[in-house]
Amino acid sequence: MEIKREVMAKNLLPQAERLYIREGKSIENIATALGVSRTTLYRWKKERNWDERKYEMETSAQFVSEKLMKLLADDVRNLQKLDAKSVDRIVKAIKSIKSLDNEVDILGSTLLVMEQLAYYLQQKNAQLYEKLQELLPDFLVYMRERYKTG
Structure with a gap:
């Protein structure tokens, strides 16, 4: 059951990334909107350098x-x-x-x-x-x- 939830969450990774980087949504808002745990979102944020990528995008x-x-x-x-x-x-x-x-x-x-x-x-x-x-x-x-x- 836990593996299935993790796979489902990974399918939402691109959408979560877009919401955070391009649309400026908070982790809390993304968690609520997508039904992904805040822990997972914070892990993705760290692993995929969302803050750095958001800064680069916003200053481009x-x-x-x-x-x-x-x-x-x-x-x-x-x-x-x-x-x-x-x-x-x-x-x-x-x-x-x-x-x-x-x-x-x-x-x-x-x-x-x-x-x-x-x-x-x-x-x-x-x-x-x-x-x-x-x-x-x-x-x-x-x-x-x-x-x-x-």
């Missing part, structure tokens, strides 16, 4: 962008109630979010190109590939600073 440019767009969507729904100054603030915020999204796209594209370049050099020029591997960590730090990502 993409998450911040999504969150801001949701908040702005709420304001836009009430557009008739807003004055001109508030509407102007919303328009400026949307432009800032689009700029943030572009920076995330640039960083992602750069990393994809670097990955492909590394693969190509590994096949064609081992010496140059080794040099790239040596420089890559510094380049990634540079890109994170430039685009202010986690």
Whole structure:
């Protein structure tokens, strides 16, 4: 009986993880919603580094962008109630979010190109590939600073 309950609980792991990391629900709320013991949830939280992953997600440019767009969507729904100054603030915020999204796209594209370049050099020029591997960590730090990502 205990094994069956553990297997059933493990099937809920992805859902529990999403509720904690993406939706910010507490362990107590998740336990109630899913019918999983708090002890099991705390164990999963520790084993799978939920706090660290939640922090990384919450500080990522993409998450911040999504969150801001949701908040702005709420304001836009009430557009008739807003004055001109508030509407102007919303328009400026949307432009800032689009700029943030572009920076995330640039960083992602750069990393994809670097990955492909590394693969190509590994096949064609081992010496140059080794040099790239040596420089890559510094380049990634540079890109994170430039685009202010986690």
